[in-house]
Amino acid sequence: MANRGVVIKLRAAERTQLEEWECSHGTPQQVALRCRIVLRAVAGQGNVSIAEELGVARPTVQLWRKRVSTQGIGEVWKIAPGRGRKPQVDQATREAIIKATLQSKPRGMTHWSCRLMAEEQQVSRSTVNRLWQLHNIKPHLSRTFKLSRDAKFLEKLTDVVGLYLNPPDKALVLCLDEKSQIQALDRTQPGLPLKKGRCGTMTHDYKRNGTT
Template identity: 50%
Template sequence: MESRIVASRLSSVRLSLRARMILLAAEGLQNKEIAERLGVDRLQVARWRKRYLEHRLSGIERDLPRGAPPVKMDLARLVELTTQSKPEAMTHWSTRRMAAELGVSAASVSRHWRKHGLKPHLLRGFKVSRDPHFVEKLEDIVGLYMSPPEHALVLCVDEK
């Protein structure tokens, strides 16, 4: 099969070169000799011989994906940290600080926050009024709500 690949005019140059490496190895030549004959690096010959041994013809037909493998993000930890904690001496998580904590890029953190509707910069809690008479007013309102007087009439005035 490899000899047909080498002889074919339809084969790519890369595949033909790899098939020649395998055929020369089948003749008993060492990696160094094959590399000298074909004008390639000895490590390249060793790589393609190894892939051929592991996967046969499919091992030399395609290159492996280039670049670093994608980083897997611990999504459960991202959500937990975002919703249940705050960074030290900060009011909320920033994308950069969260990225440093999880060991991923800030863009990944931002993408997952948008996808899951997480907005750590927005407060979702009860804000206490700065009114000095707030406590008395609150007690009055809660008291009226919990035990309203008999025959009480509640009026609402809209100030608009």
């Protein structure tokens, strides 16, 4: 009888729910393992047999057999106090990173990079990157595109592209452009700010500030 352990009685719907949790790709492996233990216990399998089949200790089987029999199948999702993975960055810091990304810009730059934000908040670059991915934030992207109204635009475009594709013999071509985060041009109107799930926007027209 000791090997059989506590008897678990489940309704058909509860058993189906455990099976769904066990097979779901979104279920943590730890929870899926608990579901397997309980399902085998419900089927009448003994503690020793379950432990050997699933590669766990017998006390682990006994624990989950007892918890589910007394507290219900929802117990498989619960983590004991003091257990589980500890967050490396507290909630206040995570909120500060998101707020700074959406509501501010680094000095002299057009947007935050992982490196700059990590230095600003004293966290790792991977932490910033994970938060941005989680909230679908992409500071480096902006929506804008407009064809020139210059009547000779196509002619000028062909000349410029032609220099790259088929330069004259011994020709020296110099190309000057802005740095990705340091802009020489100003927009004629302020753009819409960066938001979760939406990149920032900017007006099509700009001021050259003396550049040509």
